[in-house]
Amino acid sequence: MTTPVRVLVVEDQPTQAELARLFLSSLGHDVRIAATAGAAFAAAQDWHPDALLLDIELPDYDGLALLKQLKQAGSDAVIVVVTASASMELAKQAIRDGAEDFVVKPYNRDRLAVTLSNALERRALERAPAQPPASPSRPRTEAAPGNLSGFVGASPAMRAVYDVLKGVAPSKASVFITGESGTGKELAAEALHRLSPRAPLSFIALNCGAIPRDLLESEVFGHVKGAFTGATSDRTGAAKLADGGTLFLDEIGEMPLDMQVKLLRFVQTGTFSPVGSSKAEKVDVRFVCATNRDPHLEVQAGRFREDLFYRLYVVPVELPPLRERGDDVLLIARQFLAQFSREERKHFKGFSPEAEALIRAYPWPGNVRQLQNVVRNIAVLHDAPVVGPAMIPAPVNRAAPLPPLDPPAPSLAPSPAIAAPPPADIEIMPLAEMERRLVIAAVTHTAGDIYRAAALLEISPSTIYRRLAIWKKAGQLPPGFAV
Amino acid sequence: MPAPPLLAADLIGELPAHDLLHILALFRTDLHRLTAAIEAAAAAADLPALRRAAHGLAGAAGSLGAADLEAACRRAMAAPSPAHAPEIRTLADAADQGIDDAIARITPQ
Numbered sequence: 001m002t003t004p005v006r007v008l009v010v011e012d013q014p015t016q017a018e019l020a021r022l023f024l025s026s027l028g029h030d031v032r033i034a035a036t037a038g039a040a041f042a043a044a045q046d047w048h049p050d051a052l053l054l055d056i057e058l059p060d061y062d063g064l065a066l067l068k069q070l071k072q073a074g075s076d077a078v079i080v081v082v083t084a085s086a087s088m089e090l091a092k093q094a095i096r097d098g099a100e101d102f103v104v105k106p107y108n109r110d111r112l113a114v115t116l117s118n119a120l121e122r123r124a125l126e127r128a129p130a131q132p133p134a135s136p137s138r139p140r141t142e143a144a145p146g147n148l149s150g151f152v153g154a155s156p157a158m159r160a161v162y163d164v165l166k167g168v169a170p171s172k173a174s175v176f177i178t179g180e181s182g183t184g185k186e187l188a189a190e191a192l193h194r195l196s197p198r199a200p201l202s203f204i205a206l207n208c209g210a211i212p213r214d215l216l217e218s219e220v221f222g223h224v225k226g227a228f229t230g231a232t233s234d235r236t237g238a239a240k241l242a243d244g245g246t247l248f249l250d251e252i253g254e255m256p257l258d259m260q261v262k263l264l265r266f267v268q269t270g271t272f273s274p275v276g277s278s279k280a281e282k283v284d285v286r287f288v289c290a291t292n293r294d295p296h297l298e299v300q301a302g303r304f305r306e307d308l309f310y311r312l313y314v315v316p317v318e319l320p321p322l323r324e325r326g327d328d329v330l331l332i333a334r335q336f337l338a339q340f341s342r343e344e345r346k347h348f349k350g351f352s353p354e355a356e357a358l359i360r361a362y363p364w365p366g367n368v369r370q371l372q373n374v375v376r377n378i379a380v381l382h383d384a385p386v387v388g389p390a391m392i393p394a395p396v397n398r399a400a401p402l403p404p405l406d407p408p409a410p411s412l413a414p415s416p417a418i419a420a421p422p423p424a425d426i427e428i429m430p431l432a433e434m435e436r437r438l439v440i441a442a443v444t445h446t447a448g449d450i451y452r453a454a455a456l457l458e459i460s461p462s463t464i465y466r467r468l469a470i471w472k473k474a475g476q477l478p479p480g481f482a483v
Numbered sequence: 484m485p486a487p488p489l490l491a492a493d494l495i496g497e498l499p500a501h502d503l504l505h506i507l508a509l510f511r512t513d514l515h516r517l518t519a520a521i522e523a524a525a526a527a528a529d530l531p532a533l534r535r536a537a538h539g540l541a542g543a544a545g546s547l548g549a550a551d552l553e554a555a556c557r558r559a560m561a562a563p564s565p566a567h568a569p570e571i572r573t574l575a576d577a578a579d580q581g582i583d584d585a586i587a588r589i590t591p592q
């Protein structure tokens with residue numbers, strides 16, 4: 001049962017404000033509406049709401065500024081930010097600035113009720129006296145909620161991803177997933193399908209980068225007998241197989257431009273013709289695409305058609321790299337260890353603190369896939385109750401422990417395994433340090449032009465902004481460095 | 484004109500009929516106001532105003548289930564241009580018809 005609280009809805013659009021009011025009132029809450037940031041600040045001072053449902057885009061000034069203003073004024077209201085899925089960066093920023101959670105538009109009453117109730121509960125727990133853990137030796141597992149099985153992690157970055165996936169799943173809107181290799185893009189696509197009303201029908205995945213370009217059209221649309229040499233019978237393509245379900249086009253950035261034209265027509269009309277046939281077929285397909293490249297840069301470079309991009313880039317989902325997911329890396333490592341111990345009939349129960357420190361410090365350029373391989377390596381080659389640092393293979397065992405918000409630790413003495421002199425033309429250093437120097441060099445080289453620096457490094461501008469914010473907070477930027 | 488979207492389908496069961504009718508009436512007002520604002524901004528090539536109005540309409544359309552209109556508005560937000568206005572007008576007209584259909588479904592016969 002919901003405990004009634006005071007909720008201030010900060011929203012300037014009447015339909016959305018009224019809908020929120022009706023939802024919240026039907027849950028028993030006491031609701032007021034403020035249509036501007038200024039009115040909201042005044043209401044927060046006078047009425048002392050328990051929670052704010054805060055839209056980011058407001059007519060006088062934006063919700064993030066209001067959030068800071070409220071925090072500075074000592075407001076202890078729980079703040080839930082309302083955001084469009086395309087504004088996930090703003091939502092994440094709001095969480096960093098002190099919002100408790102966010103909810104993605106459009107939301108229904110149940111989603112709003114759960115988000116608000118969880119946010120209030122978390123706040124209550126944070127204020128409760130600390131309790132010792134019930135069972136310190138028991139490995140913690142924090143799997144993603146609901147049908148997001150396969151995902152493990154409770155970091156703010158992943159909670160943002162779960163919310164988008166759950167929010168967008170019921171619609172037919174195309175979803176565009178970005179993220180480095182090994183971050184779980186196909187897992188996200190499968191989760192979307194599983195959460196959607198299309199779940200009983202097919203989920204068809206095609207890796208556009210793994211199919212020879214001459215065969216791609218046939219793989220997507222199928223072909224008829226005699227369409228080309230070797231086409232000895234009719235073949236059904238992925239588009240037809242996915243009818244009523246979801247078509248997942250992985251590595252879409254690898255798709256040749258001539259095929260992009262054909263895909264665009266299919267996305268626009270829902271109709272296609274198998275290779276060698278003039279007969280159009282119509283299907284009902286939800287498109288989910290993924291790439292490990294920055295799609296905006298691909299469009300700018302002319303490698304990805306802009307019209308196709310905007311058709312597919314309706315709801316973007318950015319999967320964070322493992323190095324930005326905090327303690328998720330340990331949760332995932334423990335989950336893999338339990339799984340591989342069972343499979344390999346070993347006796348591992350957990351990692352030693354030293355081993356966990358190495359895992360936490362390593363930047364994991366290959367993300368979850370690399371972590372999976374490392375833990376499998378350990379489970380295959382060793383057997384003990386606890387994984388110690390000596391069992392951690394290279395290069396993870398060379399990771400310097402770098403708590404992200406502390407000043408940089410002095411370098412570890414090289415282990416005997418890497419005591420050979422470094423190559424003359426390159427200084428060997430932790431990968432995270434190399435990354436920091438390279439990004440700073442690129443930004444300096446482009447005179448602070450983040451977009452040009454991002455293009456040179458072939459990474460997303462938002463990645464640079466995030467890195468700079470972390471390094472600034474940790475005092476790891478050179479004196480006088482400014483953007 | 485495209486087929487009218489099925490509006491408020493997800494809200495039936497969450498809200499009583501009189502609240503639904505109230506929301507649909509508000510949405511119609513927002514739909515007309517914001518579509519006109521988008522067209523005016525497009526005519527004046529005022530891209531910030533166009534983006535703001537598209538933001539408002541995208542949220543309202545999404546809440547009621549007008550997915551195509553929401554998507555068109557989000558495209559206009561991502562790359563504001565007067566060229567988006569005609570498509571938004573077409574989809575807004577369809578949504579207007581969708582409001583009538585939804586009212587007919589909800590109103591007791």
